Amino acid sequence: MKLSYNRNSKNPIYYISQSIRNGKKTTSFNVCKIGKHSELLAQGIENPLEYAKNQVKKYNNSLLEEKVSYSIDINFAEKVSPSVENTSKSLSSNIGYFYLQFFYSKLKIKNLLNDISKDRKFNFNLNDITRFLVFDRILYPKSKLATVNNLNFYYEKPEFSHQNVLRAMDVLSDNYDLFLNHLFTESNNIVKRDTSVCYYDCTNYYFEIESPDEQCFDDVTGEYLYGLRQYGPSKEHRPNPIVEMGLFMDKDGIPITMGLFPGNMNEQKTVANLETKMIKSLNNKKLIYCGDAGLGSASIRTFNDMGGRAFIVTQSIKKLSESLQNELLKDEGFKLLSSDDETTISKLKEFDKTDPKNIHLYNDKAYKSVFVDSNIDLGLIEEKKLKNGNTKLVKSKANLKQRIIITYSRKMAEYQKIIRNKQIERAKILISKGVDDIRKGPNDIARFIKNANEEKNTYVLDQDRIEQEEKFDGFYAIATNLLNDSAKEIFEINDQRYKIEDCFRVLKTNFDARPVYHRLDNRIVAHFMICYTSLLIYRLLEKKLKEKGYHFTINEILTTLKNMNISNVKDRFYQADYAGGNVLNALCNTFKLQLDKKYYLPKNLKKFWNNFRIKIKYHNFYFIELSKTGLYHENASIEIVFLTN
Numbered sequence: 001m002k003l004s005y006n007r008n009s010k011n012p013i014y015y016i017s018q019s020i021r022n023g024k025k026t027t028s029f030n031v032c033k034i035g036k037h038s039e040l041l042a043q044g045i046e047n048p049l050e051y052a053k054n055q056v057k058k059y060n061n062s063l064l065e066e067k068v069s070y071s072i073d074i075n076f077a078e079k080v081s082p083s084v085e086n087t088s089k090s091l092s093s094n095i096g097y098f099y100l101q102f103f104y105s106k107l108k109i110k111n112l113l114n115d116i117s118k119d120r121k122f123n124f125n126l127n128d129i130t131r132f133l134v135f136d137r138i139l140y141p142k143s144k145l146a147t148v149n150n151l152n153f154y155y156e157k158p159e160f161s162h163q164n165v166l167r168a169m170d171v172l173s174d175n176y177d178l179f180l181n182h183l184f185t186e187s188n189n190i191v192k193r194d195t196s197v198c199y200y201d202c203t204n205y206y207f208e209i210e211s212p213d214e215q216c217f218d219d220v221t222g223e224y225l226y227g228l229r230q231y232g233p234s235k236e237h238r239p240n241p242i243v244e245m246g247l248f249m250d251k252d253g254i255p256i257t258m259g260l261f262p263g264n265m266n267e268q269k270t271v272a273n274l275e276t277k278m279i280k281s282l283n284n285k286k287l288i289y290c291g292d293a294g295l296g297s298a299s300i301r302t303f304n305d306m307g308g309r310a311f312i313v314t315q316s317i318k319k320l321s322e323s324l325q326n327e328l329l330k331d332e333g334f335k336l337l338s339s340d341d342e343t344t345i346s347k348l349k350e351f352d353k354t355d356p357k358n359i360h361l362y363n364d365k366a367y368k369s370v371f372v373d374s375n376i377d378l379g380l381i382e383e384k385k386l387k388n389g390n391t392k393l394v395k396s397k398a399n400l401k402q403r404i405i406i407t408y409s410r411k412m413a414e415y416q417k418i419i420r421n422k423q424i425e426r427a428k429i430l431i432s433k434g435v436d437d438i439r440k441g442p443n444d445i446a447r448f449i450k451n452a453n454e455e456k457n458t459y460v461l462d463q464d465r466i467e468q469e470e471k472f473d474g475f476y477a478i479a480t481n482l483l484n485d486s487a488k489e490i491f492e493i494n495d496q497r498y499k500i501e502d503c504f505r506v507l508k509t510n511f512d513a514r515p516v517y518h519r520l521d522n523r524i525v526a527h528f529m530i531c532y533t534s535l536l537i538y539r540l541l542e543k544k545l546k547e548k549g550y551h552f553t554i555n556e557i558l559t560t561l562k563n564m565n566i567s568n569v570k571d572r573f574y575q576a577d578y579a580g581g582n583v584l585n586a587l588c589n590t591f592k593l594q595l596d597k598k599y600y601l602p603k604n605l606k607k608f609w610n611n612f613r614i615k616i617k618y619h620n621f622y623f624i625e626l627s628k629t630g631l632y633h634e635n636a637s638i639e640i641v642f643l644t645n
Contacts, residue, residue: 001016001017001018001031001056001059001060002016002017002018002019002056003015003016003017003052003053003056004016004017004030005052010037011036011037011038012036012037013033013035013036013037014033014034014035014036014037014040014048014049014052014055015030015031015032015033015034016030016031016032016034016055016056016059017029017030017031018031018572029570029572031059032059034051034052034055035048035052037049040052072569072570072572089152090153091567091568092153092565092566092567092577093153093154093155093157093565093566093567093568093574094139094153094154094155094561094562094564094565094566095155095564095565095566095595095600095605096139096560096561096562096563096564096565096595097135097138097139097154097155097561098155098593098595099541099561099587099591099593099595100134100135100138100139100537100541100561101131101135102591102593103190103537103540103541104131104134104135104537106186106189106190107182107183107186107187107190107536107537108182108186109127109130109131109182109183109186109533110127110131112178112179112182113126113127113130114126114127116171116175116178117171120171122167122171123164124160124161124164124167124168125158125160126168126171128158128160129160129164129165129168130168130172130530130533132147132151132154132158133147133165133530134530134533134534134537135154136150137511137512137530137531137534138511138534138537138538138558138561139558139561139562140153140562141510141511141512141513142512143517144162144165144166144169145162147165148160148161148162148165155566155605166523168526169522169523169526169527170522170523170526172525172526172529172530173521173522173523173525173526173529174522176525176529177277179529180257180258180529180532181257181281183532183533183536184256184257184281185281187254187536187540190540190544191252191254191540191543191544191547193250193252193254193256194250194251194252195250195251195256195282195285195287196251196286196287196288197250197251197287197288197290197493197496198248198249198250198256198275198278198287198288198289198290199248199249199250199290199291199496199497199499199500200246200247200248200249200271200274200275200289200290200291200295200500201246201247201249201291201292201295201497201500201501201504202244202245202246202247202267202270202294202295203235203244203245203247203504203508204232204233204234204235204242204243204244204245204263205242205243205245205508205513205514205515205516205528206234206236206238206240206241206242206514206515206516207229207240207241207242207243207514207515207516207517208240208515208517209229209240209241210240211241212226212227212229212230212231212241212263212264213226213227213228213229213230213241213521214227215227226262226264227262227521228243228260228261228262228263228521228524228525229241229242229243229262229263229524230242230243230262230263230264230265231263231264232244232262232263232264232265240515241263242263243260243261243262243263243516243524243528244260244261244262244263244265244267244270245258245259245260245261245528246258246259246260246261246267246270246271246274247259247500247503247504248274248275248278249499249500249503251496252539252543253496253499253500253502253503253539254536254539254540254543255503255532255535255536255539256278256281257274257277257278257281258274258528258532259273259274259277260524260525260528267294267295268294268295268297268299268300271291271295271300271303272299272300272303275289275303275304279307279309284307286307286308286309286310287309287310288309288310288311288312288482288493289304289309289310289311289312289313290311290312290313290493290494290496290497291311291313291314291497292313292314292497293313293314293315293316295313296311296313296314296315296479298399300313301313301400301402301479301481302399302400304481305400305481310480310481310482311479311480311481312478312479312480312482312490312493312494313478313479313480314477314478314479314494315404315477315478315479316477317329317406317472317475317476317477318472320404324370324372324404327370328368328370328404328406328475328477329406329471329475331344331345331346332344333368334366334367334368334408335366335367335368335487336361336364336365336366336367337364337365337366337367337407337487337488337491338360338364338365338488343366344366345366345408348361348366348408348410349410349413353410361410362410362411363411365407365408365409365491366407366408366409367405367406367407367408367487367491368405368406369403369404369405369487370403370404370406371401371402371403371483372401372402372403372404372479373400373401373402400481401481401483402479402480402481402483403479403480403481403483404477404478404479405477405478405479405480405487405490405491406475406476406477407475407476407477407491408474408475408476409474409476410474411474412473412474412476413473413474414474416473416474417470417473420466420469420470420473423445423448424445424448424461424466426445427445427446427448427449427461428461430445430446430449430459431449431459431460431461447462447465448461448462448465448466449461449462450462450465478490478491478494503535503539506535506538506554507531507535510554510555510558511531511534511535513527513528513531538554538557541557542554542557544590544591545557545586545587545590548586548589548590550586550590552582552583552586556583557583560581560583560584560587563578564576564578564584564595565577565578566600571602573599573600573601573602574599574600574601574602574605575598575599576597576598576599576600580596584596
């Protein structure tokens with residue numbers, strides 16, 4: 001606050017005034033009137049000017065000590081600000097992304113991008129573009145053009161064009177490995193990364209195009225090169241070309257690295273190359289590789305049997321040799337997973353599950369281990385390269401020491417039976433309709449239907465197939481080279497694989513990573529780099545909340561951040577347009593950033609960015625030192641005076 005008066009006047013009026021800089025705009029206004037010079041003299045004040053200066057000092061002191069007020073004139077006849085646009089736009093600004101900015105800053109992405117940009121002449125800010133592409137992917141996932149049109153909705157009001165975005169994406173893709181390695185390294189300074197177990201899975205993303213990328217011949221290598229967009233087995237059963245993504249995740253569900261591959265590439269081929277890069281970034285640290293059956297081939301198991309590594313992968317029981325199946329399913333040698341007490345499958349099938357004393361058995365599992373240390377058929381298929389350069393699929397046999405651990409769950413058996421019975425009923429309806437042609441898939445209801453005789457299009461239920469499936473109800477198996485670890489610990493590790501599927505769900509559902517509207521490979525790569533960074537930042541935020549004992553759904557967290565909007569009131573202050581909630585309370589308690597106030601001064605919001613580098617260390621984590629930002633004042637109040645026309 002400062003003193004304001006007309007210095008050219010012989011009888012000036014003294015005011016306490018304030019100048020507020022709001023972005024590029026500065027607004028000055030009188031907070032309150034001290035008095036007219038002559039009136040102050042009449043009150044017995046010998047030096048009105050000195051008196052006025054002292055009043056300003058007292059007022060400034062009261063900002064920190066007492067409740068203060070100032071008046072705002074409201075004219076209900078005043079029109080909204082004019083615009084040349086056809087549609088009206090919201091003037092609210094989001095500040096919820098401040099929490100995302102905290103992690104973006106801690107990852108030191110700006111430092112990396114500045115290093116990349118220092119020897120290049122860009123007409124755009126690479127960091128600002130990357131930053132808001134990430135924020136918008138989390139909060140308002142849209143196309144890149146829509147993101148540009150949405151920039152005014154953020155408190156900072158960044159400015160860059162769609163063409164700038166495309167050029168920035170080219171730069172990002174050129175530094176793919178450097179960028180991902182940087183993210184992992186710096187994330188270790190935010191949370192302690194537990195890479196003792198590394199989960200891997202693949203998914204794919206479709207493109208709204210009708211034909212794949214054309215292949216081209218490399219004269220140097222003599223190989224045909226494919227663009228990323230290719231036809232392949234879509235996870236969503238779509239007919240469009242796809243791109244495949246491989247993702248490694250740590251024990252806490254936080255991504256470690258990713259890889260992008262052509263849509264027609266076999267998933268098994270994606271593992272070794274990407275895992276080799278990851279191992280290097282982990283400084284050859286020992287780890288346990290964990291994947292599903294499709295990513296647990298003999299070559300993958302062999303690769304993870306070297307260098308002190310280990311593997312835990314899902315094993316298909318149906319694909320095992322008949323002799324090994326019989327050994328595993330034989331009703332002897334089973335133990336309860338919870339206690340290692342001996343039991344039998346027969347006992348687990350017969351007890352009264354309605355008896356409260358048996359509830360623990362109903363929730364428990366039985367297990368048995370079979371050690372495999374010779375060339376045994378595990379039902380694995382490998383791709384063998386022939387001398388002429390062609391490839392063919394051949395059976396692979398186990399040639400390393402491992403064990404197959406099989407479990408039985410009565411609860412799971414009953415669930416599978418219910419599902420199969422519903423499918424059988426649907427198969428009966430299908431037969432009754434006299435369908436002309438039935439295509440059988442491994443999980444399709446048509447698998448329970450067969451020709452009644454040699455005559456075409458006469459179908460009946462396949463009882464042999466039904467009985468064969470019933471034999472495996474409730475059973476589940478994994479393979480591992482951890483020969484001495486307890487089965488319970490191994491299954492606890494395997495049970496966490498759902499987290500990586502949840503990562504893909506977040507990318508596809510919450511962050512709208514597909515469909516992808518880019519054509520060039522480098523832009524496609526950059527798009528998924530943005531998606532990956534968004535996922536990493538969200539998981540880090542989620543991790544810090546969980547460390548404080550807070551557990552919320554992603555929809556609850558994102559909805560809170562999206563709703564944290566503020567309105568500009570006469571360029572003097574901002575008013576919160578959102579209410580409180582449990583998520584907001586948790587964010588304030590976890591990060592010491594109090595964004596639960598009703599009013600904010602522009603200078604104090606700006607101080608958040610200016611003082612972002614002022615940090616204190618707290619339990620191995622860096623927080624913003626709010627006391628130095630002056631982000632809010634506990635005792636501030638506003639008196640609004642309404643003027644009607």
